[in-house]
Amino acid sequence: MNNSSEEIDQGRRGFLGAAAGVASMTLAPGVLLHTIASADPRSERVTDAVRYGMLIDTTRCAEGCTACVTACNQENGLDLQQMPASMDPEKWDRQEARWIRKIKLEDNLTGRVTNLPMMCQHCEHPPCVDVCPTGASFKRSDGIVLVDRHLCIGCRYCMMACPYKARSFIHAEVEEKLTLAPRGKGCVESCNLCVHRRDNGETSTACADACAAQGHHAIIFGDLKNPESTLSKALAAMPSRQIRENLALNTGVRYSGV
Amino acid sequence: MAKALLRGSLISLGLAGALLALAVQAAGNNFVVTGSQAANEKSCVEPTDFMRRNHMEVIKHQRDETVHGGIRSTKHSLAGCIACHGAKGPTGDLLPVNDERQFCGACHDFAAVRLNCFDCHATVPTEQKGAIQIGW
Numbered sequence: 001m002n003n004s005s006e007e008i009d010q011g012r013r014g015f016l017g018a019a020a021g022v023a024s025m026t027l028a029p030g031v032l033l034h035t036i037a038s039a040d041p042r043s044e045r046v047t048d049a050v051r052y053g054m055l056i057d058t059t060r061c062a063e064g065c066t067a068c069v070t071a072c073n074q075e076n077g078l079d080l081q082q083m084p085a086s087m088d089p090e091k092w093d094r095q096e097a098r099w100i101r102k103i104k105l106e107d108n109l110t111g112r113v114t115n116l117p118m119m120c121q122h123c124e125h126p127p128c129v130d131v132c133p134t135g136a137s138f139k140r141s142d143g144i145v146l147v148d149r150h151l152c153i154g155c156r157y158c159m160m161a162c163p164y165k166a167r168s169f170i171h172a173e174v175e176e177k178l179t180l181a182p183r184g185k186g187c188v189e190s191c192n193l194c195v196h197r198r199d200n201g202e203t204s205t206a207c208a209d210a211c212a213a214q215g216h217h218a219i220i221f222g223d224l225k226n227p228e229s230t231l232s233k234a235l236a237a238m239p240s241r242q243i244r245e246n247l248a249l250n251t252g253v254r255y256s257g258v
Numbered sequence: 259m260a261k262a263l264l265r266g267s268l269i270s271l272g273l274a275g276a277l278l279a280l281a282v283q284a285a286g287n288n289f290v291v292t293g294s295q296a297a298n299e300k301s302c303v304e305p306t307d308f309m310r311r312n313h314m315e316v317i318k319h320q321r322d323e324t325v326h327g328g329i330r331s332t333k334h335s336l337a338g339c340i341a342c343h344g345a346k347g348p349t350g351d352l353l354p355v356n357d358e359r360q361f362c363g364a365c366h367d368f369a370a371v372r373l374n375c376f377d378c379h380a381t382v383p384t385e386q387k388g389a390i391q392i393g394w
């Protein structure tokens with residue numbers, strides 16, 4: 001009896017010693033933070049050890065493909081929206097909430113056409129947050145810009161301030177919504193980088209997955225702060241730009257080939 | 259003066275009556291819908307008395323933790339309430355929370371609480387990847 005408890009104690013000492021060794025070895029570069037964060041992402045508070053972002057390679061974004069838009073709509077329940085019976089379809093087309101738009105750019109001089117998906121750019125200095133009078137628009141510490149719909153009063157100031165037309169307003173009551181994406185009349189919403197997936201510790205977004213499944217691989221999602229992430233490596237390897245970079249918002253979404 | 263006193267005591271009598279009615283309902287154990295998961299549990303996520311009085315504070319705290327901090331694992335969750343307390347229809351699926359047979363709606367009606375969580379939140383928890391994910 002004594003012997004076995006002695007063995008256990010020995011074992012514990014050994015284990016604790018090893019653990020302490022690991023901690024001191026990895027404390028410096030913030031790797032330890034990553035390790036802790038991935039232990040149980042659902043119960044860990046988000047930190048600024050990461051900043052989520054995307055790179056969109058417009059040379060790979062195909063004309064006519066809307067896989068990212070469809071996937072986003074399904075993931076976030078946007079496809080459950082229904083046009084109010086009395087509404088003019090043209091008006092509905094302008095008012096229906098959209099988190100991604102496919103944009104077509106044409107160079108007036110050369111005629112070169114570029115297709116690109118456009119969504120909330122998750123600005124480091126978001127104008128939507130600056131102007132929001134209630135604190136409903138906010139930036140999480142991991143860089144995701146969100147609307148806390150419990151606080152939103154529907155003034156739409158953020159929609160006026162956003163240079164990317166990224167935000168939508170829900171004009172009518174919504175019958176059906178998903179548990180992971182509540183939605184209601186009188187609130188503003190926009191792309192949240194699949195925040196439910198982030199909090200679950202998953203490593204991609206619905207749009208990036210759908211694009212890859214089509215074989216285009218135009219969207220790379222990842223952590224801008226981790227130099228080892230696929231995203232950081234891609235950004236280091238190819239030239240990219242921010243849309244409206246003159247506004248100095250330091251967007252989390254970057255585009256190459258524009 | 260005497261009139262006011264009389265009215266006061268009548269009102270408090272009325273209040274006591276209403277509370278008694280609540281208590282009788284509670285004693286009959288029909289604060290939990292038959293056939294729900296909650297009906298088979300010994301207690302709620304906190305002691306029942308605490309939950310009766312404070313469930314709104316608990317959910318409100320959790321909502322801020324979830325939206326701003328990304329914490330979705332705790333035992334306090336609106337989707338969790340519905341999944342556990344929700345009554346099931348003849349097909350075995352959870353009934354919408356605003357169905358009159360349901361727990362939230364029935365009690366809130368009784369207490370004249372205008373319930374609007376479900377103007378935005380799904381009225382039945384959607385299942386995701388095989389399991390109900392509590393904490394949204």
Ligand code: SF4
Pocket residue numbers: 119120121122123126127128129145161162163164165166167190
């Ligand atoms: S793109 Fe628009 S909605 Fe998104 S963070 Fe920037 S200003 Fe806000």
Ligand code: SF4
Pocket residue numbers: 131132133134135136137147151152153154155156157158159187188
């Ligand atoms: S609409 Fe809502 S999120 Fe936008 S500025 Fe007004 S209160 Fe803030």
